[in-house]
Amino acid sequence: MTQLNFLDLVKRLEAHQVAGEWPQMLLEISNLVIAMINDPRARGLVFGSLEMDRFCLAAGEISARQLGQSPSTAYNDHLAVHVTTEVYDGQGGHTLALKDVIRARPDLTHVVLVTNLHDRTLPLDRFNRDMAQPVQVLAAPALSLPDKLRWLQLQLAALKPGLLTLFHHHYDVAAVAAAQPGVAREMAYFHHADHDMALGVYLPHALHVDCTQLSHHKCRHHLGVSNQVYWPLVSPDQGGRQGHEFMRDGQLLTCAHGSSNKFLAPGRYAYFDVLLRRLTEVGGAHVHIGQLPPEELQNFRERLDAAGVEASRFQHQPPVPSLWHWLRDSPIDLCISSFPVQGAKGLVETQGAGLPVLIQQSSLSTLHSTRDLVYQEALWWETPDDFIRALKAVTPELLAEQAYLSRRYYERWHHPRELSYALNNPRRTAPCPPVRDTPCDTLALYLR
Incomplete structure (x- = not known):
């Protein structure tokens, strides 16, 4: 990976922002994050950037202004919208976690918006196969990155959700840019990409959701994340094994x-x-x-x-x-x-x-x-x-x-009751398991 200069990057993004060149901002930020997650030395060392999240929001704000959008004053409080980059069938932990979050709020109507940045054929028709209540899943058509953002902004403006959750991939600038203050009454960023550089970690107006005690501890004590809550990873209880004869x-x-x-x-x-x-x-x-x-x-x-x-x-x-x-x-x-x-x-x-x-x-x-x-x-x-x-x-x-x-x-x-408790109590959090104080050889991590 070519060595990047952070200050030069910030200056370029600031120049794009002043000129109103929000598509260029999106592309440059996306390329940065993709480069970071493809750099083995960054894994476990680089987790997020307050500056990059700020620039994502700035690009989204310019786009929203050009669309004539402004923060809503009325919301559909019965509606939860979940933004994700892709959905998977039979694998992909964050898709399973998204389904668990939906199950934990059966009192709401749920809509899933898929940015599908890579324009892949996705198993949208199988999302509801194991869901008790059907969920509407909408995927963005094959569009350029800037138009993906505008599609998402138009969807959110029409839906006016009471709850918006973000389950996007690390580099999904469209998802973060669309998460403007006021697009939903309540917003939660689900930090599932917790060992790599990810956009959205520092969204100032969203609940920062950690789904493991490791990420919760890291974000609280080392990354300075605010508005932090813990939503445990769960899975529907399908019974433990009975009568197994070991070895x-x-x-x-x-x-x-x-x-x-x-x-x-x-x-x-x-x-x-x-x-x-x-x-x-x-x-x-x-x-x-x-x-x-x-x-x-x-x-x-x-x-x-x-x-x-x-x-x-x-x-x-x-x-x-x-x-x-x-x-x-x-x-x-x-x-x-x-x-x-x-x-x-x-x-x-x-x-x-x-x-x-x-x-x-x-x-x-x-x-x-x-x-x-x-x-x-x-x-x-x-x-x-x-x-x-x-x-x-x-x-x-x-x-x-x-x-x-x-x-x-x-x-x-x-157990699912732990996640249900987190999503349904006023503090929007659950008790978090303890973590050990385990040494980390950061030189070995960097030179691996």
Whole structure:
């Protein structure tokens, strides 16, 4: 990534603002954020920018003025509008979290506005497949970035929602620029992109919603975020596993799940290197749930063959419609949390289904992977040697106890009633789990 000069960037944006060149402002800010999230060294170090959020709002204000818009004085308080960049089916934690927020307010009519910045074919017709009450989902047509913003502004001006929530991707300048003061009676920014640079972190007139205790702690104590609340990640309770026989025939069956970026991101220890040790040094088999690039799978299978590992001991399962259902009904004994980057929403479903967890305590950053997101007694590792020792030490009795503790943690912190409480009480927040004071090697993080 070419080194950027912050002051030069600010001067360019200020010049665009003075000239009323709001489309250029949007494009430059978007390019900046995309560059940051594609720079491995920024992950876990750069989270947001007060200046960039200010420029987004300034661009949106110029556009709104040209459209003849002004803040509303009357709102449809029965209506909640949720702005997102894309929606997914069967995976994508923030889409699942959006659905959970909608479920927590059954008293409201809900509309989802999708900016669809990449003009992809999205599964809009499947959004309501698991929703008790139908939700209207509207996607912006194929337009330029400035016109995406204007489409969104016109939609919000017509709807005048009582509640507006922002579930956009890190770089969605249209979503942030449209979130002008007064477009809704109440506004909430859902900070799901919490380990990367994201626009909207410092919106001054919105509730800043953190969905993990890690992000809540970081934003409060290190980033100086105001108007902060905590809405826990939850998942509808689909029942814990019953009658599972751990390590049947003395063999350990492990799994890992998540999107490929969580396993292929730069980290101190590579997923496939550690997994090779797991299959060569510990008996049993491993199932990977989720998409992986075909070339990565082929390369790993060749490494297994070279190491003399029977091919059937590694199984690849494409994404499943319901991770919770799949895990609950599976023969899996132990879930290995994704690394180098953990998946917070997937961990909620894993614990809800009542599976034991082995999680990495990253020495780079707790926002990569940390024990804080699972039950206190969970198995954990820091180095590959720790990983192998933990696997070799498990017994059926230990796993059964771990399964009970895992399900209990879900019931205490991640049951839907916790999110319902947060959205429906006057303070709009819920109790937040504690965090450990874990060291972070910032030099290792930067030079990884």
